[in-house]
Amino acid sequence: MTTAKRDLHSVFNRRAILISGGSTVVMGAIVSRLAYLQAENLVTDTYTEEARDNRFDQRIIAPPRGILYDRFGEMLAVTSPDYRVFLIPEQVGLKNLEPTIRRVGEILGLPEDVIVRRLRDARGAKRSDPVIIRAGLRWDEFSAINVRLPELPGVRADASLIRRYPYDIAFAHPIGYVQKPNQAEVDAVIAEGDERRAVYLRNPDVRVGKSGLEASLEKTIHGEAGWRMVQVNAAGRVVDEIGGETREPVPGPGVVMTIDAECQRGAMERMAGMSGSCVVMDIVTGDLVVMASSPGFNPNEFVNGISPSRFRELNEDPYKPLFHKSVTGAYKPGSTFKICTGIAAVEAGLPENFRVNCPGYFPFGGRAFHCWKKGGHGTVDFHAAMKGSCNVFFYQAGLRAGQQRIADTARLLGLGQKYDIGVPSVVPGIVPDEAWWKTKRGNEPFPPGMILNTAIGQGDLLTTPLQLAVMMARVASGGKEVMPRLVREGPGIAPAKEARQLPVSADGIKRVLDGMFGVASEPGGTAFRTMGNLELWYDPATNKVVDAPTAPAGHKQVQVGGKTGTAQVRVITAAERGGGVKRNNDIDWKLRDHALFVCYGPVHNPRYACAIVIEHGGTDEERYPGTVGYIGGGSAAAAPIARDVMRLVLSRDPSAQPPANIATLEAGLRRPQTVKGRA
Amino acid sequence: MTISSMQGRPRGMSERLGRLNWAIITLLCTLAFVGVIMHFSVADGSWAGRPLSHGGRFAVVLALVIGVALLDARMWMAIAYPVYFGALVLLLGVEFMGETRMGATRWLSLGPLSMQPSEIMKIGIVLALARYYHNMDPRNAGTLLWSIPPLLMIAAPVALVMHQPDLGTSMLIAAAGVGIMFLAGLRWRYIIPAGVAAIGGAIAAYFFVLHQYQRDRINTFLNPDADPLGTGYHVAQSKIAIGSAGLFGKGYLQGTQSQGDFLPEKHTDFIFTMIGEEFGLIGAVAVLGMFFVLFLLTMQVSARARTMFGRLAAAGIGLTLALYVFINTSMVIGLIPVVGIPLPLISFGGTAMLTLMTGYAIVLSIDLHRDQSSTRGFLW
Secondary structure, rough: OOOHHHHHHHHHHHHHHHHHHHHHHHHHHHHHHHHHHHHHHHOOOOHHHHHHHHHHEEEOOOOOOEEEEEOOOOOEEEEEEEEEEEEEEHHHHOOEEEEEHHHHHHHOOOHHHHHHHHHHHHHHHHOOEEEEEEEEHHHHHHHHHHHHHHHHOOOOEEEEEEEEOOHHHHHHHHOOOOOOOOOHHHHHHHHHHHHHHHHHOOOOOOEEOOHHHHHHHHHHOOOOOOEEEEOOOOOOOOOOOOOOOOEEEEEEEEEEEEEOHHHHHHHHHOOOOOEEEEEEEOOOOEEEEEEEOOOOOOOHHOOOOOOOOHHHHHHHOOOOOOOOOHHHHOOOOHHHHHHHHHHHHOOOOOOOOOEEEOOOOEEEEOOOEOOOOOOOOOEEEEEHHHHHHHHHHHHHHHHHOOHHHHHHHHOOOOOOOOOOOOOOOOOOOOOOOHHHHHHHHHOOOOOOOHHHHHHOOOOOEEEOOHHHHHHHHHHHHOOOOOOOOOOEOOOOOOOOOOOOOOOOOHHHHHHHHHHHHHHOOOOOOOOOHHHHHOOOOOOOOOOOOEOOOOOOOOOOEOOOEEEEEEEOOOOHHHHHHHHHOHHHHHHHHHOOEEEEEEEOOOOOOOOOOEEEEEHHOOOOOOOOOOOOOOOOOHHHHHHHHHHHEEEEEHHHHHHHOOOOHHHHHHHHOOOOOOOOOOO | OOHHHHHOOOOOOOHHHHHHHHHHHHHHHOOOOOOEEEEEHHHOOOOHHHHHHHHHHHHHHHHHHHHHHHHOHHHHHHHHHHHHHHHHHHHHHHHHOEEEOOOOEEEEEOOOOOEEEEHHHHHHHHHHHHHHHOOOOOOHHHHHHHHHHHHHHHHHHHHHHOOOOOHHHHHHHHHHHHHHEEEEOOOOOHHHHHHHHHHHHHHHHHHOOOOHHHHHHHHHHHHHHOOOOOOOOOHHHHHHHHHOOOOOOOOOOOOOOHOOOOOOOOOOOOHHHHHHHHHHHHHHHHHHHHHHHHHHHHHHHHOOOOHHHHHHHHHHHHHHHHHHHHHHHHHOOOOOOOOOOOOOOOOEEEEEEHHHHHHHHHHHHHHHHOOOOOOOOOOO
């Protein structure tokens, strides 16, 4: 070996030592960094905490919503366990998806189209997201699935909470329904900056009120969400549900409504096959004992999402089942408005002995304004005019009172205004006067003939069944400002205040009520044939009502006062009148007149006011074969319903019974508990 | 394995087998076994898939390595340049007809074969530089003029690999190459100014040549903590895992970060984090220790080799191993930016294992065929 080579080798050796030493230093740096990370953690716990935050995810537990009770504690909207079966695609495996769903379908007896749809759902879903095969299982179906779970990997059955409406269609409109929040609602919450609520709303178990009291009482009855910490992996998939910290949800408080479920159901049944509305109100407290809108729909169909085709079917039904006619339906009040005209006229100084001769028409401004009775009523006074619903008398009375006074009286009696009873889409209706005309038509001259149309409840007037019930209640109570209410008791609900006296003519009210008594309870009244004998009797000593064909000993007849009305849907032309007005039977259902009836009772001790509107005056034989065909205006189409509803209300007399008390109702209640997953 | 026992050239097959450096082989096997048990943990306690495939692959490669190690060491010198230039041609091939996977062009398809020429270059650069300095007049080895060819030999593949872009591998090739030049005796008078010039040039370029957006990119690269959900996510999760592990770890199969999939790439580049989380500081240091001993044993082989080629090649392989380990572990604990270098023998992936094991075939071969007259094992 040469010297040079030895030199080279010694250079190499020196440098190899250097490199080895350098490596040792790097190695030391790495080890100290490792130790430092842990020492840092020992002091601050940073990494331990971050590791825990990573691993645990807060799973929201939707709270049971508050129960809605009727005035006697009957449950109208409840939260109950919903048994359901679902699968997690990635745990089933793509190949087994079809056999698994078919097997579940076989156990539950699902129809082929449902199986096909679920299969499509499962294939389209995110692989880790549960796909619900069937919700709303009966207990036996739930058990049948549960025992077979071991042979169905990836399939699970559990119990979640679902809102149920035991009375199906009867309370669809006042109570409404809950549904999953839609994207627009979530976006709105995000826009408000409430990120936490947005996250909450996205939870698949969360439902929010979409209509009726469910929507307006959302904040009150919703309850407080609970949560459970579950162990998750980075994909957010739950790897362990056990042992995490949990906060149980707080159930929403219950609410007692004013409605009597029995009466409501009776009214709905009575209106089956018809399109219309019936409102019954306590004239002392303003309690809405009945608020029925027909046809109803089944709110239970909406809770887990209604199919688009079914929704379209409901939405396009000419009877408009989704429409809350009691507050959203605005109708011409027809002759029921003569109540307002009459009171206004008396207030304007209509003499006690004021009489009018009715030849069947009234010439005004070069035109003839007709009475409904072709030959006319002859000479009528106030009482007879109410009883026979004479238009000519009320044309003249209206002229005495003037447009403004009639409008003012109508507003005092509750027309033309919105009532916040906790349901959405309440419309104000229209009470026409000069101010209204100005906003509507600007500087066009006020038409002098308007007063005549207004006086008999036609023309531009629009009222809702609820408003008509309020009007009836205020008149029947002798002019008290009764306010309608749908909720009796609940958090944040103030008790009913004593209604103040309205500045309306007491004499006018007396004469109108007298006339209404004639309509329903005196022979010759337009509603006497239906309302004259309710086959209800009361004991003057106890006021107890008995339902019997003839009067028991010592009992007196229960009587009511009422007013019929017919609202024109089409304009009757002069030509038509010349050739004879078409009988309603001969014309299309949609063009037939609306039938109205308002009444109060019992006359000896007024307590209930009732308003009924039957759209297009009766049933459509084509749509509902076997039901009574078209039968005419207010007296024929609406009064028979009023008879049955009033019989039910007067005999049950809900206002006289002790109402339910929320504290008692909720105290003994075993609330449905959230069932922990992992069935 | 004392020096005195190594008398004469090994002749018979069994004799040669017996003279293999079994200490190195044992360490290689142990590290590969650590890989298998970590893949078992990654797979949530299942043998199917990676754990078996990792172990099986190692067993096959080890058999080949032992077989190749028994061949004459001069064979490696003979193929040094062909391997280097072959790899360089393949790298050019990648440049023009490579396959793009995950945003980088590293793969070359030759018929049914799919390969990464940059991996061959890791061995090629070591062999070629060792060959270059072999038998060189020691007076020339350290001079500037004679350093120009090796610099070019390093620069060409580094430039090509960096263009793929594969920063990690190009750094590895450059560092191994420069390391061999250093070992071969490059004079300090060139090393120091070159180092100063390189650092100064980089700083000057940062401030005066680069645009602001390019500077921003470098800043995030150097400081991943600033962007914990983006670039920094890997490292942040990795630091959480190691930091929360404690001295003894959370226990095998119990790592919450890794078992919960928070840790990305835990079967490849970030497997060291998983070791740290499940076996704690002690486990992590033990694995590092094994690598360090393997490195020292490799340097021992280098020091004992008689020929300059053997010395430089073995040292070059040892250096490559050390760089792999240092870069990988430093990046997972947030000491240096993430560049995508696997932990050899433990991370899943055939290419890196094959590259490193080829290197150790060379080391074992050099060790087996070191000249008996060479007794310069002064270090150990």
